[in-house]
């Protein structure tokens with residue numbers, strides 16, 4: 001029995017369906033690496049890993065922090081784990097002990113790794129800077145790092161990678177085309193100098209969907225895995241390029257009614273008195289607030305679903321509570337389920353809708369759901 005006040009549901013079949021859709025789409029030589037960093041984009045790292053780590057269609061798992069990777073090793077996950085984020089110099093030995101692949105872009109990191117005593121080789125991926133100007137090194141830096149790695153017998157240069165800056169938000173392909181070009185030229189030069197690496201990876205979800213030539217031999221798939229589109233532009237481009245390709249959202253976020261009350265016309269609702277009723281109004285008190293990740297900008301803006309109908313949020317979203325207007329939804333009672341994100345009956349509140357209400361992207365909406373909330377895997 002679900003005894004929670006607000007919780008996240010993960011649809012196992014939807015997640016598995018999305019894995020299948022990407023496996024089918026990716027070129028056969030490309031290994032498939034779901035990106036499950038940041039608590040699996042809010043879906044719950046242990047829950048996502050429990051489904052993905054056992055899947056034959058999943059080859060590697062991509063993470064951001066060492067803590068995420070160690071948590072998976074502790075749960076017995078044996079698949080190759082690649083860190084995309086930064087590992088402090090003081091924790092590199094821990095990464096090596098846990099057989100975690102690292103993305104490197106600092107000489108200091110390689111020098112520190114060089115001093116570590118390990119049985120098994122430490123596998124490294126150099127991040128190439130091709131125009132995102134985030135992590136990564138230019139060609140001279142890459143030659144330098146590759147040369148340094150080769151000096152240490154226990155370090156193995158396993159891969160090169162880069163990350164696109166501008167695929168999602170535009171239909172103009174010139175910037176990613178430039179990045180692809182620079183990447184290929186850098187790899188060609190590195191290979192010529194004897195710094196070959198067996199694994200090449202550049203594709204995120206949007207790249208994998210739009211440019212098959214980015215699949216290389218590993219694809220890093222994040223948002224799409226969770227059934228969310230990187231952007232409307234990507235969705236429209238894919239509709240033309242891959243007819244029949246579809247994704248199913250994996251996450252729903254729910255709560256239950258904590259009190260039903262009626263207030264008279266002209267009553268103020270919640271902090272700051274930002275909403276005043278214009279009729280006798282029935283309110284459902286919902287035990288969810290900005291602490292949980294339900295953004296305060298949803299105040300007086302969002303809807304939730306109760307009894308399959310939309311109930312507008314009235315007044316300010318508080319730290320742990322918010323209020324929904326249920327005047328037009330008869331029969332709502334204590335502990336009825338309210339859907340903050342997801343489907344109920346024929347209605348749906350999507351991550352994109354919530355993102356639009358608060359001026360952000362679906363990535364942020366799901367990722368910022370408080371990691372402490374229970375994640376429940378459901379088999380629909």
Ligand SMILES: Cc1ncc(COP(=O)(O)O)c(C=O)c1O
Nearest residue numbers: 035084163204205220221222223
């Ligand atoms: C380096 C890197 N690769 C891949 C991804 C996955 O991107 P997406 O969620 O758009 O598939 C991310 C996401 O932030 C990333 O930072």
